[in-house]
Ligand SMILES: *[C@@H]1O[C@H](CO)[C@@H](O)[C@H](O)[C@H]1NC(C)=O
């Protein structure tokens with residue numbers, strides 16, 4: 001099991017960074033700016049409550065090597081944080097498998113208590129299988145149900161790298177929802193495809209990461225086990241409840257510091273801070289998002 005897990009870690013590390021600036025150090029002075037190899041830009045932080053803004057606490061667990069980062073005190077593992085409004089975490093894969101019995105695992109991902117939503121530009125709802133009924137049900141902020149249904153008869157009709165409806169199907173998602181569940185089932189309990197496809201899987205995933213391979217639908221739980229049941233997903237974050245237009249710079253809770261500029265988050269969630277022109281040197285970037293008195 002160690003090898004496939006390392007492989008997932010490796011694949012995640014090989015992904016292009018969410019934004020060019022995500023490697024710079026943006027922590028508050030006196031606060032830890034990294035958890036293992038993962039840079040932690042303010043408003044995110046851990047330890048002393050002065051190190052993070054309300055709602056952006058993360059936990060760095062040193063039990064593992066390298067240490068692992070989690071959202072707040074949840075079990076959602078964070079892989080990368082970009083100061084320009086995105087973070088990458090792991091998300092569960094739901095499965096529906098048949099042989100003598102039916103092994104079934106559903107997933108639910110709830111961000112209701114966090115200032116994040118699932119990124120509509122970076123994620124796709126993805127289902128794989130040849131006897132597959134799958135739905136993504138989103139709520140909290142926006143209610144919708146959409147999905148993918150598929151029947152295919154052999155592996156010859158499937159194409160590596162192609163997710164266009166034969167064995168692999170992807171759909172776009174709307175902006176602005178904070179909770180989803182995945183509903184997964186089959187038309188014929190995989191009876192007609194059992195010899196090559198005993199399982200269906202469905203998940204929301206960073207679409208840059210997932211590349212369908214015919215291998216993925218073959219074998220009992222193979223895709224699930226190979227990925228330790230997890231795939232990377234991208235969340236959008238912003239300072240919620242205000243836009244640059246109505247956030248008061250004199251408000252004690254205003255997030256952007258002296259040398260940073262306010263910009264409205266692309267996903268309409270709120271605002272973010274970007275370093276002002278002329279303040280982009282590595283030393284100066286430490287000040288990003290930090291108020292004058294700090
Ligand atoms: C760190 O992770 C270990 C193993 O997963 C767990 O037992 C421990 O409670 C965690 N510590 C904290 C502070 O969350």
Ligand SMILES: *[C@@H]1O[C@H](CO)[C@@H](O)[C@H](O)[C@H]1NC(C)=O
Nearest residue numbers: 137138139140141142143144
């Ligand atoms: C979404 O559905 C929930 C109940 O499932 C309901 O309470 C809520 O008002 C709905 N939201 C919208 C925007 O329709």
Ligand SMILES: *[C@@H]1O[C@H](CO)[C@@H](O)[C@H](O)[C@H]1NC(C)=O
Nearest residue numbers: 158159160161213214215216
């Ligand atoms: C698809 O990719 C797998 C490896 O992931 C390879 O074994 C197989 O031969 C490929 N099939 C086709 C048709 O290219």
Ligand SMILES: *[C@@H]1O[C@H](CO)[C@@H](O)[C@H](O)[C@H]1NC(C)=O
Nearest residue numbers: 159160161162208211212213
């Ligand atoms: C996906 O995999 C196919 C072959 O399996 C390859 O030709 C293609 O370049 C890959 N696409 C990406 C984006 O990695």
Ligand SMILES: *[C@@H]1O[C@H](CO)[C@@H](O)[C@H](O)[C@H]1NC(C)=O
Nearest residue numbers: 240241242243244245246247
């Ligand atoms: C600021 O503007 C946004 C978007 O128009 C609105 O949703 C929000 O409620 C406003 N906040 C305040 C405090 O006025």
Ligand SMILES: *[C@@H]1O[C@H](CO)[C@@H](O)[C@H](O)[C@H]1NC(C)=O
Nearest residue numbers: 084263272274275276277280
């Ligand atoms: C942040 O600043 C950089 C450098 O000027 C600029 O290229 C980038 O577009 C800005 N990002 C946003 C979202 O405003």
